[in-house]
Amino acid sequence: MSVKYSTTPSGTVTGRLAGKASLIIGAILIVALLAAPYVLYPAFVMKALCFALFACAFNLMLGFVGLLSFGHAAFFGAAAYATGYAAKFWGLTPELAILFGGVVGGGFGFIFGWVAIRRQGIYFAMITLALSQMVFFLALQVTGITGGEDGLQGVPRGDFLGLISLEDPLAMYYFVVAVFLVCFAFIWRIVNSPFGAVLKSIRENEPRAISLGYNVDRFKLIAFTLSAALTGIAGGTKSISVQLASLTDIQWQMSGEVILMTLLGGVGTLVGPAVGATLVVSLENFLATSGLPVTTVIGVIFVVCVLAFRRGIVGEFNAFLGRRKH
Amino acid sequence: MFELIGIPPQALFGQLLLGLINGSFYALLSLGLAVIFGMLNVINFAHGALYMLGAFVAWFLLEYAGIGYWGALILAPVVVGLVGIVIEKTMLQRLYKLDHLYGLLFTFGIALILEGAFKHEFGVSGQSYATPALLKGGTNLGFMFLPFYRGWVVVLSILVCLATWYAIEKTRLGSYLRAATENPRLVQAFGINVPVMITLTYGVGVALAGLAGVMAAPIYSVNPLMGSHLIIVVFAVVVIGGMGSIFGAVVSGYMLGLLEGLTKVFLPEASNIVVFVIMVVVLLLRPAGLFGRER
Numbered sequence A: 001m002s003v004k005y006s007t008t009p010s011g012t013v014t015g016r017l018a019g020k021a022s023l024i025i026g027a028i029l030i031v032a033l034l035a036a037p038y039v040l041y042p043a044f045v046m047k048a049l050c051f052a053l054f055a056c057a058f059n060l061m062l063g064f065v066g067l068l069s070f071g072h073a074a075f076f077g078a079a080a081y082a083t084g085y086a087a088k089f090w091g092l093t094p095e096l097a098i099l100f101g102g103v104v105g106g107g108f109g110f111i112f113g114w115v116a117i118r119r120q121g122i123y124f125a126m127i128t129l130a131l132s133q134m135v136f137f138l139a140l141q142v143t144g145i146t147g148g149e150d151g152l153q154g155v156p157r158g159d160f161l162g163l164i165s166l167e168d169p170l171a172m173y174y175f176v177v178a179v180f181l182v183c184f185a186f187i188w189r190i191v192n193s194p195f196g197a198v199l200k201s202i203r204e205n206e207p208r209a210i211s212l213g214y215n216v217d218r219f220k221l222i223a224f225t226l227s228a229a230l231t232g233i234a235g236g237t238k239s240i241s242v243q244l245a246s247l248t249d250i251q252w253q254m255s256g257e258v259i260l261m262t263l264l265g266g267v268g269t270l271v272g273p274a275v276g277a278t279l280v281v282s283l284e285n286f287l288a289t290s291g292l293p294v295t296t297v298i299g300v301i302f303v304v305c306v307l308a309f310r311r312g313i314v315g316e317f318n319a320f321l322g323r324r325k326h
Numbered sequence B: 001m002f003e004l005i006g007i008p009p010q011a012l013f014g015q016l017l018l019g020l021i022n023g024s025f026y027a028l029l030s031l032g033l034a035v036i037f038g039m040l041n042v043i044n045f046a047h048g049a050l051y052m053l054g055a056f057v058a059w060f061l062l063e064y065a066g067i068g069y070w071g072a073l074i075l076a077p078v079v080v081g082l083v084g085i086v087i088e089k090t091m092l093q094r095l096y097k098l099d100h101l102y103g104l105l106f107t108f109g110i111a112l113i114l115e116g117a118f119k120h121e122f123g124v125s126g127q128s129y130a131t132p133a134l135l136k137g138g139t140n141l142g143f144m145f146l147p148f149y150r151g152w153v154v155v156l157s158i159l160v161c162l163a164t165w166y167a168i169e170k171t172r173l174g175s176y177l178r179a180a181t182e183n184p185r186l187v188q189a190f191g192i193n194v195p196v197m198i199t200l201t202y203g204v205g206v207a208l209a210g211l212a213g214v215m216a217a218p219i220y221s222v223n224p225l226m227g228s229h230l231i232i233v234v235f236a237v238v239v240i241g242g243m244g245s246i247f248g249a250v251v252s253g254y255m256l257g258l259l260e261g262l263t264k265v266f267l268p269e270a271s272n273i274v275v276f277v278i279m280v281v282v283l284l285l286r287p288a289g290l291f292g293r294e295r
Helices: A020-038 A042-062 A072-089 A094-116 A119-143 A169-189 A194-204 A206-211 A216-242 A252-266 A272-290 A294-308 A314-323 B007-040 B047-065 B069-090 B102-121 B148-170 B172-182 B182-191 B193-215 B226-241 B248-266 B274-285
Strands: B138-140 B145-147
Touching: A020 A042, A042 A072, A042 A169, A042 A216, A042 A252, A042 A272, A042 B193, A072 A094, A072 A119, A072 A216, A072 A252, A094 A119, A094 A216, A094 A272, A094 B047, A094 B274, A119 A252, A169 A194, A169 A216, A194 A206, A194 A216, A194 A272, A206 A216, A252 A272, A252 A294, A252 A314, A252 B102, A252 B193, A272 A294, A272 A314, A294 B102, B007 B047, B007 B145, B007 B148, B007 B172, B007 B193, B007 B226, B007 B248, B047 B069, B047 B102, B047 B193, B047 B226, B069 B193, B102 B226, B145 B148, B148 B172, B148 B193, B148 B248, B172 B182, B172 B193, B182 B193, B193 B226, B226 B248, B226 B274, B248 B274
Parallel strands: none
Antiparallel strands: B138 B145
16 A cells, blocks of 8 residues: 555644644533533534544544445444344343444454455455445345334433433433543544554555564454444444434445545544544535435535545645644 | 256246346446456446446437437447546546545545436436337247347347457557556557557446446336446456456356356345355455456
């Protein structure tokens, strides 16, 4: 792979806005998240947060390992079903059901990764796409679990730790915020760990990483499984908060959507995917009532991003800061 | 009537024919993908959408210009090819210097634009397109009933695949093409206009998709989403066959179509996923694909 994401050696936002500044921005964002339900519809912000987590998890592969997965919808959707099923029929509490979703997502990720890592670049994208289409057809057929075309409806929100009822919209909202923040912190930790440094070295120069003695395939597989598990947590959280898991979650269009979110926000930046996800979700909300063809608008944004805006919003912002420094 | 392993032969051969038809489309589409990939190093995600466009152009021609199937068979691929040339000239061309993934993402965007626009205009129910009068009806072969049109699709697709193979492997232009695939700068130094060749390759590659679309119109209804599932199966076919060879793309297309037909007879629930399962098996045993070499 020779993708150049125009990153600094550190490659992350934290590298640019050293120390204090990023802490301040982080604190402002957290306060904004806590205050958001009093300004915006909690349901909308929750959806945006689930997709933000989805996109950040996806970016772990594309942005930091340099592998484009076109199959992440499979993890998102499978976990949404798994969480919904566990909460509805096994009576698991929401946090356990979501963890179960994460495990199911990670399991699928491990299998996908194990098969797909044999090929690179474009082939990797095509193989993950084909595998996710296979999972889609399975979901269509095991109607006992997925409800087929109707989806898995009426997923109970349940009681957090068996104590706090999430039927209360505000409680549900803060639960989703907590899940997002914990997972985001986890992703930040991965990216800024020695493990993350190896991943970036694979992205920048795979043969070099091999010659330095790293078992590249193993690192890729671990990263892919982690990315899928986090995607699963996003899918499970979505399933609990929306109380529905459906074929839309597992269709390949969903994989395309998460790619767009990541691309629009900034591939290989930490917060970019979250920004992109928020934008895409808002845009879809807006388009749903406008009568414009959503798919076409999404396609146009895709084309514009690829042709003229490959760094994405956060990437451009970072580049702008970088230029001012010099 | 005799039976084979408990399956009435009518059903068996009927499904095999259906498999062969599907295989014809897989072969035509993966052929186009392979030709484009060889020259441009781009996986054309828009291939399915351009196949759909071909079918719609045929439908437009009939509806608004009164041009029937035979005219559409020539005109629709030309129109789709021109659309491809415009896309290549104005946009795709700028992406060759970048990572191949951007080509995939760009063509994915194009696919979304086309599909979204047609879905918006025509809904998802689809338009019917009549079988040409000359090929209506069929004949009973004794062991099965063969509709003439389906036979024609199989024969035409084989002819087109052979012609493409001949043009690339045996003609002078084809030799330029193969040389430019190996080493574009050297070929350019010999005074051959490589950028124009690239543009034409893309045009011809997508014209093949347009042709497949016209051929599919009387069999499946003309539907905005007809290409979006097909393209994923064709990707799997391409992974199985290996991208390197034209021959591999075509052979694996027919083979997988037939296998899918067989699965419909013996294990109908698995018929949707059999191609993907085979892909996994091939990847585990021969990662470069059946006919491919690692590049």
